[in-house]
Amino acid sequence: MHPLALIFLIIGVPAALALAYIFIRGSHSLRRYVLTRIVLTIPMVLILASLVFLVLRVIPGDPVTSALGPKGSPEVKERLRTNLGLNEPLFIQYGSFLGDVLTLDLGNAMTLAQRPVVDELGERLPATLELIIPASALALGIGLIFGTWAAVRRKKTSDYGFRLYSVAIYAMPVFWLGLLFQLLFGVWLGWTPTGGRIEATLGATVDRTTNMLLVDSVLHGNWEAFRSVLHHMILPTLTLGLILSGVFLRLTRINVIETLQEDYVAAARARGIRERVITYSHALKNAMIPVITLIGLQVAILLGGAILTETVFSWPGMGRYLVDRITARDFTAVQGSIVMFALFVALISLAVDIIYSLLDPRVKY
Amino acid sequence: MRRPYKWLVPLFALALVAAACGDDDDTTPTATTAAPATTAAPAQTTAAPTTAAPVTTEAPAGVTLIIGTTDSISGLDGADAYAVHDWELLKNIGEGLLRWEPGSGDKLVTGAAAGFGEFSADGLSYTIALKPGLVFGDGTPLTAQSYADQINDRLLVLEGPGGVGPALGQPYVESVEALDDVTIKFNLTETWGFFEQLLAGAPYIPTNPTQFTAAELNNFPDAPIYGNGPWYIESYVVDEQTVLKPNPTYQGDSPAQVEQVIVRYFGSPQSMAEAVQTGEIDVAWRILGPDLISQLTGVSGLNVERINAGPIRYFIVNHSLPPTDDPNVRKAIAYAIDRDEISDRVFQGAVDPLFSPIPPGFLGANDVYDDVYAAPDVGAATAALAASGYTPDAPLDLTLAYPPEHYGGTVADTMQVMKEQLEATGAVNVDLVAQEWSTYIGAVIGGADYPVSFLGWFYDYPDPDNYLNPFIVNGGLGTMVTDPDTGEGIDATSQELVDKLIQAASTSDPSTREALYGEIQALHAELVVTLPLWVEAEHVVYRDGVSGDDAFGSLVTLNIGPTIEFNYNTLSAS
Numbered sequence: 001m002h003p004l005a006l007i008f009l010i011i012g013v014p015a016a017l018a019l020a021y022i023f024i025r026g027s028h029s030l031r032r033y034v035l036t037r038i039v040l041t042i043p044m045v046l047i048l049a050s051l052v053f054l055v056l057r058v059i060p061g062d063p064v065t066s067a068l069g070p071k072g073s074p075e076v077k078e079r080l081r082t083n084l085g086l087n088e089p090l091f092i093q094y095g096s097f098l099g100d101v102l103t104l105d106l107g108n109a110m111t112l113a114q115r116p117v118v119d120e121l122g123e124r125l126p127a128t129l130e131l132i133i134p135a136s137a138l139a140l141g142i143g144l145i146f147g148t149w150a151a152v153r154r155k156k157t158s159d160y161g162f163r164l165y166s167v168a169i170y171a172m173p174v175f176w177l178g179l180l181f182q183l184l185f186g187v188w189l190g191w192t193p194t195g196g197r198i199e200a201t202l203g204a205t206v207d208r209t210t211n212m213l214l215v216d217s218v219l220h221g222n223w224e225a226f227r228s229v230l231h232h233m234i235l236p237t238l239t240l241g242l243i244l245s246g247v248f249l250r251l252t253r254i255n256v257i258e259t260l261q262e263d264y265v266a267a268a269r270a271r272g273i274r275e276r277v278i279t280y281s282h283a284l285k286n287a288m289i290p291v292i293t294l295i296g297l298q299v300a301i302l303l304g305g306a307i308l309t310e311t312v313f314s315w316p317g318m319g320r321y322l323v324d325r326i327t328a329r330d331f332t333a334v335q336g337s338i339v340m341f342a343l344f345v346a347l348i349s350l351a352v353d354i355i356y357s358l359l360d361p362r363v364k365y
Numbered sequence: 366m367r368r369p370y371k372w373l374v375p376l377f378a379l380a381l382v383a384a385a386c387g388d389d390d391d392t393t394p395t396a397t398t399a400a401p402a403t404t405a406a407p408a409q410t411t412a413a414p415t416t417a418a419p420v421t422t423e424a425p426a427g428v429t430l431i432i433g434t435t436d437s438i439s440g441l442d443g444a445d446a447y448a449v450h451d452w453e454l455l456k457n458i459g460e461g462l463l464r465w466e467p468g469s470g471d472k473l474v475t476g477a478a479a480g481f482g483e484f485s486a487d488g489l490s491y492t493i494a495l496k497p498g499l500v501f502g503d504g505t506p507l508t509a510q511s512y513a514d515q516i517n518d519r520l521l522v523l524e525g526p527g528g529v530g531p532a533l534g535q536p537y538v539e540s541v542e543a544l545d546d547v548t549i550k551f552n553l554t555e556t557w558g559f560f561e562q563l564l565a566g567a568p569y570i571p572t573n574p575t576q577f578t579a580a581e582l583n584n585f586p587d588a589p590i591y592g593n594g595p596w597y598i599e600s601y602v603v604d605e606q607t608v609l610k611p612n613p614t615y616q617g618d619s620p621a622q623v624e625q626v627i628v629r630y631f632g633s634p635q636s637m638a639e640a641v642q643t644g645e646i647d648v649a650w651r652i653l654g655p656d657l658i659s660q661l662t663g664v665s666g667l668n669v670e671r672i673n674a675g676p677i678r679y680f681i682v683n684h685s686l687p688p689t690d691d692p693n694v695r696k697a698i699a700y701a702i703d704r705d706e707i708s709d710r711v712f713q714g715a716v717d718p719l720f721s722p723i724p725p726g727f728l729g730a731n732d733v734y735d736d737v738y739a740a741p742d743v744g745a746a747t748a749a750l751a752a753s754g755y756t757p758d759a760p761l762d763l764t765l766a767y768p769p770e771h772y773g774g775t776v777a778d779t780m781q782v783m784k785e786q787l788e789a790t791g792a793v794n795v796d797l798v799a800q801e802w803s804t805y806i807g808a809v810i811g812g813a814d815y816p817v818s819f820l821g822w823f824y825d826y827p828d829p830d831n832y833l834n835p836f837i838v839n840g841g842l843g844t845m846v847t848d849p850d851t852g853e854g855i856d857a858t859s860q861e862l863v864d865k866l867i868q869a870a871s872t873s874d875p876s877t878r879e880a881l882y883g884e885i886q887a888l889h890a891e892l893v894v895t896l897p898l899w900v901e902a903e904h905v906v907y908r909d910g911v912s913g914d915d916a917f918g919s920l921v922t923l924n925i926g927p928t929i930e931f932n933y934n935t936l937s938a939s
Contacts, residue, residue: 061803068528070806070820070835070842076528112603113440113584114526123603179635187639194639197605200431200627200646204600204608314632316604323632324437324604329802 015351022354033357041350048342049101053094056335063331067110080110084332097335106336111328117336121318126211127197128317131236131309132302136295138241143248143291148284150249151256162249170246174305178239178312185235192234195314199228236313240305244298251294255287262286289360296352300345428623428938430911432931433637433646437630438603440584443572444515445525447532449651449823449929452567454628457609457933459570459592460617462493462549463561467619467935468918470674470726470827470927473561476617477507477571477593479547481561484873488556491564495547501573502591502612509543511574516541516551518579520568525582533568533825556871558878562828570594595621595934604630609933622914622937641667641906647938648923649906650931654773655715658904672903672919673717674726674927676823677832678772680765680896681809682816684855685845688761689816693753695893698763698817699738700746701787704899711778715904719897721886722836723829726927728875729882730829733890734897743790750792757791766815768806769799776819779898809843818843821901827928829882830870836895837866844894862888903929910939 022034056063064081065072072080084107085093100107106117150162186194193199197213198206206213207220214233217226259265260283268278307319314320318337325333436450443455456464462478475481482493499507520534537557542550553560563569571593576586590598595615601607607628611621629646631637638657641649642664653661662669680698688694704718717725720732734740755761765787767780777799784795798815800808808814820842824831835842840849846859854860862885869881889895905922913924914935924935 061801062807063803065807066803070810072528073531076531079524080526110526111439113442113445113582115585182636182639187642190643193645194643195631195636196629196640196645200606200629201429201625203602203606203627208602311632312636314630314636316602316630316632320604320632 018354018358022358030357034354037350037353037357041346045101045343045346046098048346049098049339050094052335052338052342053097056331057090057093063110063329066329067331083114084110101339106339107332109325109330109333109336111325111330111333117333117340120321120333121337121340123211124316124318124321127213127315128303128306128310128319130197130212130214130233131240131315131317132306134233134237135240135244135306135309136298136302138237139244139248139298140291140295142241142245143252144284144288146245147249147252148256148279148287150253151260152279154257159253162253166246166249166253168246169242172243173308174239174243175308175312177243178236178309181235181239182312193232194235195232195312197229197232197315198225199232202228236309236315239312240302240309243305244302247294247298248291251291252284252287255290256283259283259287289356292352292356292359296349296356299348299352303341303345429625429627430623430648430933430936430938431627431629431646432648432650432933433629433631433640434649434651435631435634435637436651438585438601438607440525440527440582441586441590441598442525442577442582442584443529443568443570444519444523444534444577445527445529445582445584446567447527447529453931454598454607454609455567455570455592456594456930457596458590458594458598458612459567459572460594461565461567461570462495463565465565465827465926465928465930466917467914467924467930467932468920468922468926471728473565476565484556484560488558488871488873489553491551491553491560492544493549493551493564495549496616497547499593499616500614501571501575501593502589502597502614503573503575504614505573505575505591507571507593509545509547509549512549512571513541513543514579515572515574515577516569519572519577519582522579523582525584529568533563533566537563558870558872558874559826559828559830561873563826566826593617595619595932596626604632606630619914619932619934621934626933626936638906641908644908647908647911648936650925651903653904653906655712655775658715658906659713661906666909667906668909668921669904669906670922671715671717672905672922672925672927672929673900674724675903675929676821676901677719677722677724678716678819678821678898678901679719679722680898681818681820681836681843682893682896683812683818683843683845684859684892684894685812686814686816688763691753692892693749694755694761694763695896696738697746697749697755697761697790697793698787699734699890699893699896700740700742700749701790701793702783702896702898703741703786706741706786707779707782708899710782711775712899716899716902719900722889722895722897723832723882723886724900724927727827727832728829729879729886731883731886733886737887737890741786746790747792750790755792760791761793762796763787763793763817764796764798764815765817765819766798766800766805766809767819768802771802771805772819772821780819810840812840812843812845812849815843817896829878830866833866833882833885833889834870837862841894846892846894858888858892862892862894905931912937912939 023031064077068077081087085096104118108114108116109120112120146162150159153159182194185192202225206216206222206225209216209219213229217229265278265283268282306317307322310317310319311323322337325337434450439448439451440446441451441454446452446455460476462476463473464476466472466474477495477499479494479496482491484491495509501507516538517540520530521538524530537554539552539554544550573591576590577583588598588600595612595617596609597612599608599610609626634653634657637649638653638661640646658669661667682689682695684690708714708716708718720735721730723730750761765780765784767776769777780797784797787793787795809818809820836844837846839847839852841847847854847863854863865881865885869878869885872878905925907923913920917924917935919926925931
């Protein structure tokens with residue numbers, strides 16, 4: 001099975017089940033909200049795709065000449081230009097492009113033996129997911145735990161410390177932090193590998209069913225590979241996760257502080273409920289609602305960070321692919337990659353909004 | 366409330382700690398880890414029975430060498446692959462009829478051929494014999510007929526995005542015939558004196574017909590990939606790694622010395638430099654910038670070695686546009702440019718000055734530009750400019766064009782240094798023009814925009830012809846020393862240059878060619894066709910304990926010579 005299809009299946013089946021639940025059991029306003037949100041996603045994706053199309057055609061230079069350089073003969077250039085449809089009028093190119101996007105056909109790369117961009121991305125998406133999922137979990141974990149901690153100890157030393165941390169870590173360039181970690185933990189201390197997904201001698205031992213090496217090594221009981229993958233994940237996950245944790249920490253802190261001042265919290269205290277239970281079972285739950293919204297908004301930043309993290313740590317995901325194709329001036333691969341990124345962000349945002357509407361019954365459209 | 370999955374939390378934390386404390390990173394320099402059992406078993410192919418008992422070669426058990434690179438795989442079909450790393454892999458899993466001796470830039474030796482071939486009396490055909498009984502790693506026989514089919518049906522017909530057939534096949538070879546089981550006859554389009562050099566290139570390496578069929582290109586075949594060379598590709602993942610194992614049926618004279626070579630692909634040179642420092646890889650090969658080379662030099666346990674060949678950088682000097690249509694202006698530029706200063710100020714000495722269009726190590730290469738111009742010679746530059754009426758009061762306005770992003774971040778710095786050098790004559794005002802690559806290269810080749818423009822070059826076949834011909838014939842990529850339509854020289858000296866170039870290309874005798882290339886270089890310098898600037902030297906960094914084969918040259922660079930070919934089979938570890 002195509003890795004991209006597998007990934008969409010993994011995400012798509014639960015999403016379809018959730019939608020079915022909403023449309024069968026949900027209230028009328030919820031159904032209307034979800035339906036409207038889905039319908040709005042379509043023009044959003046189309047606008048993004050159109051922007052990508054236009055920007056790549058507005059920038060100066062001929063993509064074919066750029067990719068082939070001085071060695072490309074006029075005949076080869078002309079053939080490639082025809083194959084890419086670049087000799088067609090712009091509106092025909094645009095129509096063809098949109099049609100292809102709707103069928104998830106992102107065209108063929110100009111380099112890499114002109115393989116379909118969807119295949120190229122499909123092979124790399126699992127690696128990106130294997131990076132951004134734990135990084136998101138780490139960011140969220142740090143944000144929720146230490147944000148709540150800071151809120152409870154408001155205006156104490158630890159609160160100031162965490163606030164300082166959140167600003168400092170958010171302001172840090174991701175590639176700089178990555179390089180720092182590589183030098184510190186990889187080169188000087190020798191605790192972790194400096195890059196890659198798995199130790200070179202173990203790479204060929206993993207049976208790549210999903211191409212998410214952590215999952216594959218568990219599926220096939222390859223524990224040596226599992227340990228190596230986990231070992232290799234530490235630095236890139238830390239880098240990306242820490243950068244994102246600052247925002248979550250600040251948002252959690254401020255929301256927990258506000259929630260702790262609500263009347264129902266005072267009532268809970270009056271009933272003699274322990275402070276820890278009030279904080280974590282009552283205040284944090286309510287404070288998490290805006291945090292969930294932020295997860296959707298952070299996906300774009302997460303993918304942007306993944307591009308740099310993957311390059312720094314030689315992580316063979318979609319981000320590194322995009323950087324490599326930009327370097328190779330592979331016009332179609334860049335176009336396809338950006339559309340895929342946009343699609344990814346739009347779908348995650350949609351999912352987050354739907355989850356938000358389920359969690360917060362006040363949401364109406 | 367029951368929380369059935371809460372045990373997962375400490376388990377996950379434990380796994381993280383265990384991984385972090387694990388000792389699976391091998392920091393020994395030569396990575397003597399035992400190769401793990403691999404899941405990819407050699408494929409059962411539908412190959413015809415072998416015609417000869419394969420010679421089994423054995424490599425020392427348990428030794429794995431890991432080579433890092435910032436290159437990546439772009440395609441592995443010899444009829445289409447056109448990238449440096451693709452050719453490197455193809456030359457390690459396959460062995461051409463002829464090949465370059467490791468470490469050498471001008472010594473061809475036999476590979477799959479029993480001996481050197483012969484040109485016909487008219488020079489229009491070349492006949493060569495295979496060693497008898499050759500087989501690919503999976504047992505498929507390599508015969509003269511299968512090789513002829515490969516060239517006729519694939520290289521000369523299939524046209525992929527790499528454009529190898531139109532560039533390195535069709536212009537030179539009309540067809541190939543199998544005269545018997547082992548004898549191959551190449552019918553050439555013209556008399557090509559450098560045909561043996563071309564034959565040693567990756568497109569002419571025999572490929573296994575069970576994987577590379579006449580029907581279509583197969584740039585990403587399923588592993589294992591067997592050729593007739595010292596290695597086979599056991600598995601590969603693009604952008605991650607390629608695992609090579611010794612070919613069990615290799616019948617050549619230079620078998621693999623270690624049990625396994627793994628090529629690891631890096632996203633950034635910095636990351637690769639760190640990996641060689643920590644011992645995650647044993648060899649870092651292509652491409653480390655001058656800053657990293659300087660950083661790694663002197664690190665204990667590491668050897669940083671330079672190979673003075675490979676990509677060259679030069680100015681295209683346009684002979685049909687003012688002011689460089691004036692020979693005095695061209696000569697003034699040649700007098701004024703101080704290559705040593707560029708190397709020192711911009712590259713911290715990591716590049717070598719280049720004084721000929723032919724880089725060092727190749728047939729006939731000399732230092733003609735140093736002999737003629739002995740640059741920097743500001744006095745001579747000023748005198749040449751004065752001869753054409755350019756003085757401090759009436760200075761020459763000169764435009765130098767360059768692509769700021771295409772050749773790395775150092776280009777803008779080098780252009781600034783050269784601007785200062787030219788302006789030091791007091792009679793030149795330089796205008797630096799930075800242009801986006803695709804617009805730039807079209808303008809350079811078109812020859813209508815820039816009098817002087819900066820370019821880089823890397824060979825298609827390691828022969829002087831490939832460093833001269835493209836810059837002279839048919840407009841010469843913007844030098845305009847010849848008419849782009851008629852191909853004739855723009856004056857008598859240019860025509861003499863073209864004639865000698867054709868003569869050298871159609872001569873196969875090395876000493877005759879060498880003499881001709883000496884004359885061509887002298888004419889080149891007289892005209893200043895291009896202005897050679899520097900060799901963008903390659904560097905190989907390896908850990909103590911890794912070594913090449915002392916039977917070949919360039920031992921200190923792991924037998925990587927001017928051709929920039931890296932033969933993994935000469936590597937060993939102690």
